[in-house]
Amino acid sequence: MSKRRLTTIALAMACAGLGGGAAFAQGAGVYARAYGGLSTLNSTDVSFKPGLPGPPSTDKLSFDSGLLVGAALGYDFEGPWKAEIEYAYRSSDVRRLPVSLAQSGDFASTAIMVNGLYSFGEVGPLRPYVGAGAGFSPELDLDLTSSGPSAPPPSALGNYSRSGRFAYQGIAGAELPLTDRWTGFGEFRVFAIDSPSLRSSSKTLKADYQTIDLLVGVSRRF
Template sequence: MSISSLTKPTLIVATIALIGSSALADSPDSGFYLKAFGGASLLSESDLAGPLTGTSGFDTGQVFGGAVGYDYAESPFRSELEFAYRTAEADGAAGITGDFASTTLALNGYYDFKPIAGGRLTPFVGAGLAYVTEIDFDVSGGAAPGEYSDTGVFGYQLMAGGAYPVSDRWSITGELRYFDAGSQSLSGPGGTLSADYRSVDIILGTAFRF
């Protein structure tokens, strides 16, 4: 399955909602919630080695995803199972063009601080361990064009932001996120391409509490 087939946020949200509905069927008051989000992904410059060499920059990309979460009663802690898709285009500065993208499953933990701004805004911080289900650099221009990819690697992420309730069940969230999958060895038609994959994401989302 091509990584490009996962770019539609509606597909992501529908999948997460289906999983969440099954999990919630027997426990409507359990503290579960669903979340969908999207925003800008700022992929850092990558030092390339192998069939392509040099330092490639990237234009501002996108991140989309969704999560099923559980907010523990009488506790500032909550946890999430999250799916996310990131993509960014190489800026061509090193003579290299193409799309660098990833899909991840992450287990996140959050800590909610006491509400501020008259009790309407809840700041939070979080961290997560991510399993990279696919990382894919589709090189369209350069010395060795083609698809370079890998699967089954790990990364981590750090989050900070806030949640603003708009009703008893709905809230709007905003966060700044750092994602790091380190240096990856991607297999492709020209051999093994070594590339870094790190991003800073600016995210807006919405959450629905059951």
């Protein structure tokens, strides 16, 4: 999925929330959320440039479904709108990796996001909502390692990282009230970090970071 398509989906989710729907009143207040789930990192073209003169080599990486965990602190504005600040961690192992680069690896990120959520009110026992978020990645990390002897060692082995890149996401989910204070929820997300070039000593590697996430969690009002 291209970055343009991810951006379109995120904007569509946000605009859908502005379209209306029956709001429900449950009282203003602070809440906290915790969640976990699956993060599927999209395949990406990778461009590797060693610390020597010459053109970069290009190939494609694909990934196994990985782990997503996170938490958020937010405020319910006694109506359809909520705002929150969130911290999330994602990690996926490389499934297909050219042996000229490495034999194994993983691609991980952290993100601090500010999200806006809009609820459509009650639909049976559920409260569906959409949202969008923007923030930055304190750490984006691609580790390329050797799982056995090689001759010669792949030239791209190492830890590549970058920080401070812009991140954005679109959110669609539904809540299920459990008690007066506790709520369960499930979400579908699209998430991306702006086209990072990662660095390792004198080497650089360029790879996109775009995920599709499925998660479940709980929320508590205070």
